[in-house]
Amino acid sequence: MSPSEQRSSPGMSEYRRREDSITLSPVEEQLGDPEDGHAAGRTQELLTLNFGPHHPATHGVLRLLVTLQGEIVHDIKPIIGYVHTGIEKTAEDKSYWKVIPVVERMDYLAYHFNAMAFCGAVETLLEVEVPRRAQYLRVIQLELNRIMSHLVWLGTSALDLGAISMFWYCFREREKILDLFEMSTGARMHTRYFQVGGVAEDIPPGFAAKLRGFLDEMPGRVDQYGALLNSNEIVLQRLRGTGTLDADALLELGVTGPLLRAAGNAWDLRKADPYCSYEDFDFKIPIGTVGDNYDRFAVRLAEMYESVKIAEQALEGLPDGPHITDDRKVALPPRHELATSMEALIHHFKLVTEGFRPPPGEIYYPVESPRGELGCFVSSDGSAKPARVHMRDPSFVNLQAFSHMAKGGYIADLIATLAMLDPILGGIDR
Amino acid sequence: MPDATGLELIAQALREAEGGDGTSGSPVLETVFFRGRGTLLVEPTRIGAVLASLRERGYTFLASVHGVDYYPQEPRLGVVYELLDMRRVDRITVKLRVASDVPEVESVTPEWPTADHQEREVYDMFGVRFRGHPDLRRILMPEDYEGHPQRRDFPIGGEPVLFTFNERDTMGSPQ
Numbered sequence: 001m002s003p004s005e006q007r008s009s010p011g012m013s014e015y016r017r018r019e020d021s022i023t024l025s026p027v028e029e030q031l032g033d034p035e036d037g038h039a040a041g042r043t044q045e046l047l048t049l050n051f052g053p054h055h056p057a058t059h060g061v062l063r064l065l066v067t068l069q070g071e072i073v074h075d076i077k078p079i080i081g082y083v084h085t086g087i088e089k090t091a092e093d094k095s096y097w098k099v100i101p102v103v104e105r106m107d108y109l110a111y112h113f114n115a116m117a118f119c120g121a122v123e124t125l126l127e128v129e130v131p132r133r134a135q136y137l138r139v140i141q142l143e144l145n146r147i148m149s150h151l152v153w154l155g156t157s158a159l160d161l162g163a164i165s166m167f168w169y170c171f172r173e174r175e176k177i178l179d180l181f182e183m184s185t186g187a188r189m190h191t192r193y194f195q196v197g198g199v200a201e202d203i204p205p206g207f208a209a210k211l212r213g214f215l216d217e218m219p220g221r222v223d224q225y226g227a228l229l230n231s232n233e234i235v236l237q238r239l240r241g242t243g244t245l246d247a248d249a250l251l252e253l254g255v256t257g258p259l260l261r262a263a264g265n266a267w268d269l270r271k272a273d274p275y276c277s278y279e280d281f282d283f284k285i286p287i288g289t290v291g292d293n294y295d296r297f298a299v300r301l302a303e304m305y306e307s308v309k310i311a312e313q314a315l316e317g318l319p320d321g322p323h324i325t326d327d328r329k330v331a332l333p334p335r336h337e338l339a340t341s342m343e344a345l346i347h348h349f350k351l352v353t354e355g356f357r358p359p360p361g362e363i364y365y366p367v368e369s370p371r372g373e374l375g376c377f378v379s380s381d382g383s384a385k386p387a388r389v390h391m392r393d394p395s396f397v398n399l400q401a402f403s404h405m406a407k408g409g410y411i412a413d414l415i416a417t418l419a420m421l422d423p424i425l426g427g428i429d430r
Numbered sequence: 431m432p433d434a435t436g437l438e439l440i441a442q443a444l445r446e447a448e449g450g451d452g453t454s455g456s457p458v459l460e461t462v463f464f465r466g467r468g469t470l471l472v473e474p475t476r477i478g479a480v481l482a483s484l485r486e487r488g489y490t491f492l493a494s495v496h497g498v499d500y501y502p503q504e505p506r507l508g509v510v511y512e513l514l515d516m517r518r519v520d521r522i523t524v525k526l527r528v529a530s531d532v533p534e535v536e537s538v539t540p541e542w543p544t545a546d547h548q549e550r551e552v553y554d555m556f557g558v559r560f561r562g563h564p565d566l567r568r569i570l571m572p573e574d575y576e577g578h579p580q581r582r583d584f585p586i587g588g589e590p591v592l593f594t595f596n597e598r599d600t601m602g603s604p605q
Contacts, residue, residue: 080570081570081571081572086579089579089580090586127465251490254492254542272519362464362469362523363467364467364521364523373493390497390498396547396551397494399547400543400544400546430570
């Protein structure tokens with residue numbers, strides 16, 4: 001069957017019919033004022049270009065319908081939902097502590113942040129106090145995760161701009177972070193390390209030394225990335241003055257995180273509204289000036305230094321004490337107690353079979369993820385399963401700003417802008 | 431965070447500003463103060479006015495719009511607006527409830543562009559229709575999908591997966 005026959009096939013599904021109705025053929029547009037003698041009668045073509053969903057520069061399965069006027073981007077319609085897996089629906093059918101591994105898989109580069117937002121919301125519902133040692137251990141993991149996420153962003157973005165070597169350098173350091181995660185949590189990705197009330201286990205012997213080695217090395221590595229890219233004429237030309245959007249427009253569109261800070265607004269929840277004892281650490285918020293692609297690049301690069309500083313301080317000042325709350329109604333008892341204590345066995349059994357029951361209520365708990373405000377909304381109806389879990393994912397909201405950033409620019413700048421937007425489709429589609 | 435008194439003061443100010451003439455009633459139905467966070471339950475028809483007057487009070491950033499299903503309670507569907515005041519670092523939640531037989535709410539997208547995709551998601555997942563939304567289509571599910579999967583009575587599982595070989599059967603088109 002030829003493609004044209006396939007199009008007109010009567011058995012074709014409504015879905016395919018709609019897909020085929022998108023015209024990719026040129027649309028003629030009258031150029032200039034017909035009354036004006038100069039441009040009268042001249043027409044030009046608007047070309048609709050389908051971009052993605054499987055395109056290496058879309059950082060996942062993002063589909064863009066781009067209307068082009070020559071090389072200038074006229075309009076962009078993002079089409080999403082290709083990796084929608086219904087995680088929020090799945091979460092409603094699981095007891096609270098079993099939700100943690102599924103929400104970790106939303107934004108797959110910021111798994112600790114997803115878990116932090118969810119655990120924070122449930123802890124607020126339960127009014128559980130998290131021990132200070134657990135908070136510091138969380139901070140170490142969160143900041144390592146932020147560096148890791150920025151490394152993947154930097155490597156893949158540089159790849160989009162034509163610099164392949166950056167990818168290998170970034171993934172070399174990312175590998176070291178994943179090794180650290182493996183050592184402290186037992187898994188490299190989607191670690192399920194964060195628990196309601198604390199973290200799953202204390203750091204093993206030797207972890208501190210290995211982490212210190214990494215933290216000593218990392219600033220030098222970021223220097224090298226900067227040296228490679230900041231004096232690269234091609235990178236500078238593609239980033240400077242492209243995709244500019246000012247802070248007011250970004251706030252209207254709900255954009256947070258490095259994109260907003262690049263436009264000069266120093267909004268960072270770690271400073272503005274500290275959670276998880278971020279108020280104990282001394283760090284700076286890097287901001288940009290004009291909000292173009294270069295500022296976005298520079299802000300994220302500078303954030304890696306700050307994350308190293310936070311992790312160093314958390315490691316040096318790591319308080320003694322338990323790594324998880326001793327509230328037996330929330331957290332599992334230590335393994336050794338099970339052999340000697342009847343109560344411990346009962347608590348273990350109740351927690352594993354049924355889980356805990358938070359009081360009815362609704363909580364929105366925001367944290368600063370590598371991409372902006374990641375808020376977890378948890379609604380409890382008093383049962384052992386959440387009635388609703390919703391993630392306000394920064395990628396999902398930030399994507400709305402993309403067409404505003406790229407409109408009126410060249411199609412080549414669209415790639416750079418998308419790279420600097422840093423969308424994670426797992427988080428967008430959930 | 432506004433404390434419990436601050437929340438009541440905001441609610442009172444909204445009542446006076448919006449329902450002062452005594453004909454249309456109060457826009458604030460209920461205030462909830464839970465775990466240090468204030469929530470205003472408002473009349474669905476007045477959401478635009480309430481958000482506008484909260485914006486005047488400094489809550490200029492709409493952080494999130496999301497839906498909740500309170501099945502089997504009625505009015506069943508909820509839409510939650512999380513507002514943020516970046517200057518005073520203060521958050522307030524505005525919530526409305528609509529019945530599932532006519533789930534219609536005024537869209538806030540014309541005033542708050544960030545609500546665009548989020549309202550589409552609420553429509554997609556819960557079936558709440560936003561009047562005045564510029565482009566109210568499904569966003570995460572396929573456009574010809576039937577039902578609203580985040581509703582509590584929507585079953586889990588049993589969904590056929592669309593591949594090329596079973597496309598005609600799964601999409602239910604005439605053979």
